[in-house]
Amino acid sequence: MNPQLAGLDDLEGTYVFDLHTSNRAMKLNRFLWKMIGTEARAHFSKDPEQAMTEAGLSDTEKDLVRRQDWIGLIRAGASFFVLEKFARVAQRTNLEVYAMMRGETFDEFMATRRVPECR
Amino acid sequence: MAKIIGGIGTSHVPTIGVAYDKGKQDDPAWAPLFKGYKPVADWLAEKKPDALVFFYNDHATTFFFDLYPTFALGIGEQFEIADEGAGKRPLPPMRGNVDLSIHIAESLVNDEFDITTFQDRPIDHGCASPLPLLWPHAPDWPGVIVPIAINVLQFPIPTAKRCYKLGQALRRAIESYPEDLKVVVVGTGGLSHQVHGERAGFNNEEWDMEFLDLFVKNPEELTKLRHADYIRRGGAESVEQIMWLAMRGALEGEIRELHRNYYLATTTAMTVTLYEPA
Numbered sequence: 448m449n450p451q452l453a454g455l456d457d458l459e460g461t462y463v464f465d466l467h468t469s470n471r472a473m474k475l476n477r478f479l480w481k482m483i484g485t486e487a488r489a490h491f492s493k494d495p496e497q498a499m500t501e502a503g504l505s506d507t508e509k510d511l512v513r514r515q516d517w518i519g520l521i522r523a524g525a526s527f528f529v530l531e532k533f534a535r536v537a538q539r540t541n542l543e544v545y546a547m548m549r550g551e552t553f554d555e556f557m558a559t560r561r562v563p564e565c566r
Numbered sequence: 567m568a569k570i571i572g573g574i575g576t577s578h579v580p581t582i583g584v585a586y587d588k589g590k591q592d593d594p595a596w597a598p599l600f601k602g603y604k605p606v607a608d609w610l611a612e613k614k615p616d617a618l619v620f621f622y623n624d625h626a627t628t629f630f631f632d633l634y635p636t637f638a639l640g641i642g643e644q645f646e647i648a649d650e651g652a653g654k655r656p657l658p659p660m661r662g663n664v665d666l667s668i669h670i671a672e673s674l675v676n677d678e679f680d681i682t683t684f685q686d687r688p689i690d691h692g693c694a695s696p697l698p699l700l701w702p703h704a705p706d707w708p709g710v711i712v713p714i715a716i717n718v719l720q721f722p723i724p725t726a727k728r729c730y731k732l733g734q735a736l737r738r739a740i741e742s743y744p745e746d747l748k749v750v751v752v753g754t755g756g757l758s759h760q761v762h763g764e765r766a767g768f769n770n771e772e773w774d775m776e777f778l779d780l781f782v783k784n785p786e787e788l789t790k791l792r793h794a795d796y797i798r799r800g801g802a803e804s805v806e807q808i809m810w811l812a813m814r815g816a817l818e819g820e821i822r823e824l825h826r827n828y829y830l831a832t833t834t835a836m837t838v839t840l841y842e843p844a
C-alpha cells in the first residue's frame with residue numbers, strides 16, 4: 448500500500464488511479480486516449496465494433512463503451528482524463544458526465560451547483 | 567542573471583478555454599472568472615516578464631500511461647496546443663526558448679533532479695487553458711513559456727514536499743542563467759474539485775481558503791500533507807494543488823499576495839492569485 452494514499456478506504460465514490468489500475472486497464476485506457484487523434488475518431492465513428500476489437504477490449508469493456516456507462520468505465524479502471532476524450536466524441540460535456548456518474552439527471556445535478564448558468 | 571519576479575497560482579479547468587474561445591468574457595455567469603484575471607494580466611503587461619515557467623500537469627495527452635514521466639520539461643521554439651478530442655483551438659502555438667529550457671534541464675539534472683525532457687509534442691489545457699487569460703495572443707504571445715509537467719494522474723505521484731524542492735531547484739536554475747531575463751513562475755491546478763466517481767462535484771470552500779492562507783504564511787505545513795489528505799479535504803483531483811507548492815518553492819521566503827480571485831461556479835473552485843517576493 449502506498450503510504451501517501453493510506454486511509455482512504457472509507458471515502459466513497461472515489462477510485463484512485465494507481466499503477467495497479469493502470470496496468471489492469473491499459474487497453475481500455477489506450478483505446479479512450481486515442482480519441483485525441485482525428486483518424487481514431489473517424490475510425491470509431493465509422494465502425495465502433497471494429498475499432499473496439501482492434502483495441503483488444505474485453506466484452507465487458509465493449510459493452511460499457513457501447514452503453515456510454517461512465518461510472519461503469521471508471522469502475523473498470525478508466526482514468527477520467529482519457530474518459531473525457533471519449534466524452535468529446537460521444538458529444539457529452541464534462542458536466543453531463545459528472546451528473547451521470549452521480550446517478551443524477553443533468554438538471555438535478557445542475558440544481559446542486561452555485562451558478563448553474565456557468566457552462 | 568535571470569531573476570524570478572513573481573508567482574501566479576491559477577486553475578487550469580478546460581472549460582475556461584472553451585468559454586474563452588466562445589467569447590463568453592462578458593456573459594454574467596463567466597464574467598466573475600474573466601474579470602478576476604484582469605489584475606494579473608495588467609501586472610504582467612506592466613512587468614513584461616520574458617518567460618513564464620509553468621508547473622502544470624499533462625492530462626494523458628502529451629504522454630500516455632505506458633510511459634508517464636514524473637517530471638518532464640519541454641524544449642522547443644514553439645509548443646503546439648493539443649487537440650484533446652474536440653479539435654484544434656484557435657490559438658497560435660505557445661512560444662519557447664530552447665537555450666533557457668536546456669539550461670534549466672542541465673541545472674536540474676546536475677542538481678540531482680533527474681527530469682525527463684520532451685520535444686516536439688503538443689501540450690494540453692494544463693498550460694493552455696489559463697494562458698490566454700494571462701497573456702494576449704494577438705498578434706503573438708509576448709514571451710516564452712517553460713513547461714514543466716508533473717505527474718498528478720497516475721499514482722505514485724511526487725509528494726508535496728518533492729514538488730516544493732523542485733521549485734527550489736528551479737530557482738537555482740533560473741538564477742544561474744547568464745542572460746538578464748525576468749521570469750514569473752506559474753503553479754496551476756485546483757482548487758477543490760473532483761471529476762470522477764459518485765463523489766464528482768465535491769468542493770470544500772473552507773479548506774480552499776485555509777490552503778490559500780497557509781500557502782503564503784506557512785507553506786511548510788502544506789508540504790507535510792499526504793496525498794490522501796488533499797484527496798479527502800479538497801476532492802480527488804485537487805491533489806494537483808501540489809503543483810502550486812512547486813511555484814512556492816521557487817519563491818521561497820516571505821511573499822506578498824497582491825491579488826486573489828475565487829469563483830466556485832459549478833464543479834471546480836476556479837482561482838487565480840498573484841504573488842511577489844516580500
Ligand SMILES: [Fe+2]
Nearest residue numbers: 578623755806
Ligand atoms: Fe489538471
